[in-house]
Amino acid sequence: MEIQNAAGTLSALAHAGRLEIFRLLVQAGPQGMAAGDVARATGILANTLSTNLNILAAAGLVTSRREGRSIIYSAGYDAMRELLTFLMEDCCAGRAEICPPLAAISRDGGEGRAC
Amino acid sequence: MEIQNAAGTLSALAHAGRLEIFRLLVQAGPQGMAAGDVARATGILANTLSTNLNILAAAGLVTSRREGRSIIYSAGYDAMRELLTFLMEDCCAGRAEICPPLAAISRDGGEGRAC
DNA sequence: ATGACGATTCTATAATTCGGGAAATATAGA
DNA sequence: TCTATATTTCCCGAATTATAGAATCGTCAT
Numbered sequence A, B: 001m002e003i004q005n006a007a008g009t010l011s012a013l014a015h016a017g018r019l020e021i022f023r024l025l026v027q028a029g030p031q032g033m034a035a036g037d038v039a040r041a042t043g044i045l046a047n048t049l050s051t052n053l054n055i056l057a058a059a060g061l062v063t064s065r066r067e068g069r070s071i072i073y074s075a076g077y078d079a080m081r082e083l084l085t086f087l088m089e090d091c092c093a094g095r096a097e098i099c100p101p102l103a104a105i106s107r108d109g110g111e112g113r114a115c
Numbered sequence C: 001a002t003g004a005c006g007a008t009t010c011t012a013t014a015a016t017t018c019g020g021g022a023a024a025t026a027t028a029g030a
Numbered sequence D: 001t002c003t004a005t006a007t008t009t010c011c012c013g014a015a016t017t018a019t020a021g022a023a024t025c026g027t028c029a030t
Helices: A003-013 A016-028 A035-042 A046-058 A077-087 A100-108 B003-013 B016-028 B035-042 B046-058 B077-087 B100-108
Strands: A062-067 A070-075 B062-067 B070-075
Touching (some): A003 A046, A016 A035, A016 A070, B003 B016, B003 B046, B016 B062, B016 B070
């Protein structure tokens, strides 16, 4: 992954509204959620939501499919995995044993029970 | 971690220059690097670098200590771990078997078990 | 004390991003 | 077709962020 690409992906997530949307979709899982449901769940205005969903989609962080009148959005796990990998690449000069982030995540999944 | 906090941390990383700086420090490991060495390694202007190091420091992504005339910066692994944990919280609706992001990270991290 | 060096802060300008009103587009049902 | 619903696109003022020149601060050596 290129650094510009990674910065763009991070930029897409670096916004409280978009981060809320993204996490909602991550939690919704692969089946996704209709844009309108996201709007209702978050209280975000329809046009603002649409703009932000597009920004997330451009970064590959969400994907969409139409279902009747609704457009269903779901989290783009591949882009997420690439981003996390990029951030931790060559971490701690390749010595994983001194790498607190990876150790903590691997050990207990974090305080929120990530998995 | 609060969502505003996480968005702020992501925002600090969502900039090609700062991301380059951060990764350089991640790779340098806990011993860190002097600001001047970072400037030389990246070609970033001293004042711009200083501003961006301050932004990263405000997010907890780097820490600093003075050593003679130099100021040594190192990656803030705790903030990084918290951010990664937050991003993956409740990932994939609790179904680890469909959680590529964490599996990939755990694999690269060596002995950590997948999810 | 003076000069050199490493780094930061101040300041101004340029560029980007945000939010939401209004209008447009797409689909489904009557 | 007409109408209602779902979503997107266009636009623009306001707010934020980025960059770099100049000045300043802190430390070390002479």
